[in-house]
Amino acid sequence: MKHTISVLVEDEAGVLTRIAGLFARRGFNIESLAVGPAEKGGISRITMVVPGDERSIEQLTKQLYKLINVLKVNDLTTTPCVERELMLIKVSATASNRAEAIELAQVFRARVVDISEETITLEIVGDPGKLVAIEQMLGKFGIREIARTGKIALSRESGVNTEYLKSLEVKV
Template sequence: MIHKHTISVLVNNQPGVLQRVSGLFGRRGFNIESITVGESEELGLSRMVIVTTGDDNTLEQVQKQLYKLIDVIKVVDLSSNPMVERELALIKVSAEPSLRPEILGIVETFRSAVVDISPNSLIVQVVGGSDKIDAMVELLRPYGIRELSRTGVTAMMRGGAK
């Protein structure tokens, strides 16, 4: 059965690691829906959070292949555990002054923020799970989305697990 997986990959912070990891996914026929990379809690190590879809067998094969890469330290399927997932999106919306109260109502409902105002547009910042971002985009679409930028998902297991 095919479903969404969120994988955390702890790697050495070296040039080319991102390319080798993403290339492995491509060779296995896996599409990467989102990937975020940044420093981890350990000096010299970065954490990649990769969201992809596939069946459990294929995911297991990808995990085994990842461990064969010299710079990969640890691979964890976060989606098999309770996790906290967040994404950030900036959405530039057409906003004539007469429509702004409606748009601000949507922004307030989603506990989001307007981070820029110009004479004919607003930039809205929304933080939350991917479903929340998708819902916000759909509600703002009728007003005219001029530009959309999403960070991709970052995640970690809940509680004391590492």
């Protein structure tokens, strides 16, 4: 199972290296990594997606707390949260199919950020599933390049689990 781990750390040189070293020593692969300033000055939030079972993630959490500069560790996997990623995708788009590519982008609320005679570059922000879906749909045009950020996530204060809401069937 993939776990989303949020770690608050003091913003000092070498913190990310120590955390990555811990993961490497434990044999964990970091599938997604995003780092940026947190709500307070001098503190950064590291959001990671790592595969593992409950026991191994619990051990990893305990090890993270032993590191200098680690302030708080949260496993957001089962917590209602807001998750987002950013993707830039460059696809082949000639005059004959450009309108179709732009129409598809609009369906996914993507923005056109660059256009040339042979390509179109789109910016898509959303949950990871949305990014996978648009990537599959744009595949027919020919994907030239993709750049994705890692997942970022914050827990929902409302406690509303949107994954649960998505699973409900709408009855008309």
